[in-house]
Amino acid sequence: xxxxxxxxxxxxxxxxxxxxxxxxxxxxxxxxxxxxxxxxxxxxxxxxxxxxxxxxxxxxxxxxxxxxxxxxxxxxxxxxxxxxxxxxxxxxxxxxxxxxxxxxxxxxxxxxxxxxxxxxxxxxxxxxxxxxxxxxxxxxxxxxxxxxxxxxxxxxxxxxxxxxxxxxxxxxxxxxxxxxxxxxxxxxxxxxxxxxxxxxxxxxxxxxxxxxxxxxxxxxxxxxxxxxxxxxxxxxxxxxxxxxxxxxxxxxxxxxxxxxxxxxxxxxxxxxxxxxxxxxxxxxxxxxxxxxxxxxxxxxxxxxxxxxxxxxxxxxxxxxxxxxxxxxxxxxxxxxxxxxxxxxxxxxxxxxxxxxxxxxxxxxxxxxxxxxxxxxxxxxxxxxxxxxxxxxxxxxxxxxxxxxxxxxxxxxxxxxxxxxxxxxxxxxxxxxxxxxxxxxxxxxxxxxxxxxxxxxxxxxxxxxxxxxxxxxxxxxxxxxxxxxxxxxxxxxxxxxxxxxxxxxxxxxxxxxxxxxxxxxxxxxxxxxxxxxxxxxxxxxxxxxxxxxxxxxxxxxxxxxxxxxxxxxxxxx
Numbered sequence: 001x002x003x004x005x006x007x008x009x010x011x012x013x014x015x016x017x018x019x020x021x022x023x024x025x026x027x028x029x030x031x032x033x034x035x036x037x038x039x040x041x042x043x044x045x046x047x048x049x050x051x052x053x054x055x056x057x058x059x060x061x062x063x064x065x066x067x068x069x070x071x072x073x074x075x076x077x078x079x080x081x082x083x084x085x086x087x088x089x090x091x092x093x094x095x096x097x098x099x100x101x102x103x104x105x106x107x108x109x110x111x112x113x114x115x116x117x118x119x120x121x122x123x124x125x126x127x128x129x130x131x132x133x134x135x136x137x138x139x140x141x142x143x144x145x146x147x148x149x150x151x152x153x154x155x156x157x158x159x160x161x162x163x164x165x166x167x168x169x170x171x172x173x174x175x176x177x178x179x180x181x182x183x184x185x186x187x188x189x190x191x192x193x194x195x196x197x198x199x200x201x202x203x204x205x206x207x208x209x210x211x212x213x214x215x216x217x218x219x220x221x222x223x224x225x226x227x228x229x230x231x232x233x234x235x236x237x238x239x240x241x242x243x244x245x246x247x248x249x250x251x252x253x254x255x256x257x258x259x260x261x262x263x264x265x266x267x268x269x270x271x272x273x274x275x276x277x278x279x280x281x282x283x284x285x286x287x288x289x290x291x292x293x294x295x296x297x298x299x300x301x302x303x304x305x306x307x308x309x310x311x312x313x314x315x316x317x318x319x320x321x322x323x324x325x326x327x328x329x330x331x332x333x334x335x336x337x338x339x340x341x342x343x344x345x346x347x348x349x350x351x352x353x354x355x356x357x358x359x360x361x362x363x364x365x366x367x368x369x370x371x372x373x374x375x376x377x378x379x380x381x382x383x384x385x386x387x388x389x390x391x392x393x394x395x396x397x398x399x400x401x402x403x404x405x406x407x408x409x410x411x412x413x414x415x416x417x418x419x420x421x422x423x424x425x426x427x428x429x430x431x432x433x434x435x436x437x438x439x440x441x442x443x444x445x446x447x448x449x450x451x452x453x454x455x456x457x458x459x460x461x462x463x464x465x466x467x468x469x470x471x472x473x474x475x476x477x478x479x480x481x482x483x484x485x486x487x488x489x490x491x492x493x494x495x496x497x498x499x500x501x502x503x504x505x506x507x508x509x510x511x512x513x514x515x516x517x518x519x520x521x522x523x524x525x526x527x528x529x530x531x532x533x534x535x536x537x538x539x540x541x542x543x544x545x546x547x548x549x550x551x552x553x554x555x556x557x558x559x560x561x562x563x564x565x566x567x568x569x570x571x572x
Contacts, residue, residue, distance in 0.1 A: 006450040007538070007560075009486070010036045020045055029461060030469040033483050036454050037234070037473075049472050051242040053214050059205040062192045068164045068181035069209045075139045075162070076108040083137035084112040087122065087144040087199065088287030090280050090295075094225035095143035095166075095200040097299035098218055102207040111135050114292045118357045121386060122412065122419050124149035132161055141166065144199030146179070147187070148172045148412050153179050166202045168231075169412055170398050172405075196232045196479070200225030201240060219244035220251045221299065227272045228280035230416070232479025241475050245270050255298040258307035259283075262315055272475040285317035288358030325359045329366060332377060336367070346438035346447065347400070349431040351378035351385055351424075361388035361417065368392060372449045374400075374438070376420070383424045384409075391416040394446040395438070404433045451538050451558060453486045459513035467543055467552055484557060488536045496529050504529070508537065508554070516544075519556035528561050536560040 013035050020031035023042045026049075039045045047055055059065050075082050082103060086096035096112050103110040113131055115121065123145045125131075129152075132140055139162045146153070146165040150173075153163050162180040170186050183202055185195040197205070204222045207215055223244025231237050249270040251257060260266040263278050286295035294313055301307035335350040348367055355363075360377045367375035368390040374397050378387035391397035396415040401408065407430040409421040422430060462485075476482040493514055496506035502523035507516055517539065519525065529535070537559050544553040 006445075006448045007453060007486070008450050009453045009456065012455070016040070024049070027466055027469055029455060029457070029466050030472070032455055033470075033473060037480060048238070051239050053216065053239060053243060056214070056236055056239055057193050057205075059209040062183050062185075062205065063190055064181040064183055065206070065209050068166075068183055068206060071139065071162055071164060071180055072103070072108065072141070072210060073106075076103075076106060079109060080138040081136050082108050082110045082139045082141060083132055083135045084110060085124065085128070085140055085142045085145070086112065086114050088114055088117045088292035089144075090228035090283045091199040091225040092144040093283060093287075093292055093295050093299060094221045094228075095203040096296055098200060098207060098221050099141065099143055099166075099203050101218075101300065102210060102215075106210060111137065112296075114287075114296065116291055117287045121410075121421070123410075124152040126152065128152045129155050129159055129161070132156065133159075138162065139164070143167075143203050145169070147182075147184055150178055166199070166206055168197055168199050168202055170414060172402060172412065194236045196235060196237060198226040198229040198231040198237070200229075201231070201237065204240070216243065216247065217252070220248040220253065220256060223248060224256075224275055224279065224283075227275040227475070227477060228283070230276075230478050233272065233475055233477040234479040238475075238480065241272065241477075245272070245275075245475055248275075253299070254304055255301035255307045255310065258301070258304065258311040259298060259314070262308070262311035272477040276477070281321075282314045282318045285321045286314055288356075288362075289317040289320050321359055321362075324356045325362050325366075328355050328359060328363050328377075331355070332363060332367060336371075342371075342373075345431075345435050346373055346442050347434050348373060348375040349378070349427070349434065350376075351380055351387070351427050353380045355379035357386050360386070361390065361419075364388050364390040373447055376418075376434075378420075378422065378427060380424050380427075385422045385424055385427060387420045387422065389413075389418040389420070391418075392446070393450075395442055400434055400437050400441075403437045404430055407433060451484060452481070453538060454483045455485055457485045457487055459487060459508075459510045459515055462513075462515070462541060462552060464543075464552070467541055470541065482540050484538060484540060486536065486538050489534045489562070490537055491534055492529055492532070496526055498523055498526055504556075515552055515554050517554040517556050519559070522556055522559070525556075525559050529559065532561045534562050536562065 012032060016035055017028045017031040020026060021028055024045055034045050034048060039048055084096050084099055086092040100110055100112055140156060141164045143166050145167055147167040147169050156163050164181045165179045167184045168186060183206060185192045185197055200222050219240055223241040226237055226241055233241055265274055283295045286292050294310060298307060298310040331352060332350050336348060340348055348371060357379045360379060364375045364377045372392055374391040374395055376387050376389035378385040389397050397418050398413050398415055401411045401418055401420060407426040411418060411420040413419055470483055490508045490510055493507040493509045496504050499505055502521050504519045504522050504526050507514055538557045539554040542553055542555060543550050
């Protein structure tokens with residue numbers, strides 16, 4: 001059975017391809033890939049390909065940026081203590097590190113606080129006023145949180161504590177104006193020209209305003225938080241991450257160097273995949289298994305031995321996280337088998353006593369991937385539940401929670417990632433209500449996993465020049481996926497090899513050209529390959545290096561055997 005059920009071929013624009021080809025000197029393949037990413041003129045195409053920090057927006061385009069900068073500078077001049085309050089994930093940790101370092105550089109007396117994921121949960125707690133008073137702070141700056149903490153902010157303001165919110169989460173209500181200054185590109189009426197900054201991206205804009213500097217040396221942190229938070233890699237995020245990943249590979253930050261070394265990727269090309277699957281999980285593991293302070297200390301370390309020990313500790317936490325996560329996934333699958341009816345339940349909601357709250361988001365993500373429908377995983381403890389949810393491509397999970405708020409104690413997040421608090425007695429009603437909402441707002445087509453094919457190619461269209469051009473599109477990620485191609489009527493040349501971890505390796509031929517292909521986790525397709533007279537293949541392209549030699553390799557995303565398609569449903 002194929003993982004992907006639907007193929008969607010993006011339309012070609014031959015006329016615009018030719019314009020880009022002539023005016024930019026690029027191939028028609030690269031030209032069409034730019035068109036697929038919403039680029040419709042040569043000026044925008046040039047900006048996309050030639051990333052320039054000068055194309056970043058002025059931070060003062062945020063409505064409250066000047067007000068926020070003035071409040072911070074006044075606090076600095078008056079020698080008043082400033083407290084940064086952050087989140088415990090990669091986005092929050094990098095945000096705290098960046099802002100704290102910047103404030104120290106401009107002479108502000110600054111401290112910080114990151115809540116414990118399990119003991120305190122996300123965002124400003126009801127105890128925030130006491131925390132601020134204990135720190136002796138007169139100004140609180142939130143990073144990656146705070147937009148929906150109206151009650152807590154009101155308490156702080158009544159106590160004459162200034163509050164600056166820097167955040168990127170969707171507001172759960174229209175009125176978010178109680179803070180001294182609010183910097184969030186997603187609030188209603190905000191005129192800033194790009195709404196998809198991660199939390200650390202918003203902090204970066206504040207730091208730019210405070211220093212009147214581009215802060216290129218800190219884009220390693222900004223790119224790390226942006227990619228780990230799965231923010232769209234277009235617009236300003238594309239500039240930030242492209243420059244930042246290059247800086248991350250040669251960072252001077254002792255903690256980041258220790259992390260790269262411990263992960264075995266020092267002196268290697270750092271990509272969005274490196275962040276998403278290697279660096280990000282280790283940083284996140286700190287807050288999942290213990291306290292995010294460990295990861296923050298690593299981000300701000302100034303002594304190598306300490307940084308090396310902290311990096312090793314993150315590795316230990318990450319292994320613990322994997323074991324706990326695997327156990328919960330097994331238990332969640334049993335719950336799904338017993339209690340979820342996929343005919344009636346378009347959204348998976350599972351709850352159990354005592355599940356480790358630190359890994360709920362990861363488990364929800366894996367369940368959403370496995371069943372291709374939104375998944376919400378709730379841990380129950382003494383009648384109270386805390387949960388995380390992850391969504392699929394065409395469903396706005398935050399909006400769904402907004403429609404069920406009468407059953408929730410608290411909730412927040414984005415279109416594709418949410419957190420919530422709920423009483424155990426309300427779980428069943430919540431499950432019913434959110435699935436009624438899904439029934440009205442989600443089509444059956446939304447529940448069909450799909451492959452969005454950028455272009456159909458012949459193997460003759462692939463050469464070293466095209467592969468080199470594709471690197472100009474990096475970094476890949478949300479909003480800028482790695483190019484996906486499709487070739488029909490391929491034949492197997494020789495016998496395929498079954499390698500470790502369910503990987504197959506084989507050669508394909510279209511009657512004229514032959515290339516090597518590799519399919520990670522595609523071992524189940526081996527028998528079909530051997531028996532098939534011909535097949536179609538969806539794949540990415542890349543250069544493979546081995547013992548000093550480089551060659552083109554096709555990374556298989558799916559294989560479609562010609563005879564398996566009825567005439568009416570075969571991709572066309």
